[in-house]
Amino acid sequence: MPYIAIKGYPKDAETKKKVVEKINRVLLENWGCPQEAISISVEEVEPEKWNETVVEKEIGPKADKMYILNGEKKF
Secondary structure: OOOOOOOOOOOOOOHHHHHHHHHHHHHHHHHOHHHHHHHHEEEOOOOOHHHHHHHHHHHHHHHHHHHHEEEEOOO
């Protein structure tokens, strides 16, 4: 714990590594867990499949758990 799955449009390998490293650092500094407990994946979704794959199946059903939704902070 924790496990974070990043889903987004395709990006180059360097961008993905930078984002994952920053998230990893934030978890280490703020979540209070050891490095061995962190898992982060990057799953690319083509733009034309975004609504069907992510919005309808994942974001919509979890809307009440979102801390930021469509750019708007919910906290």
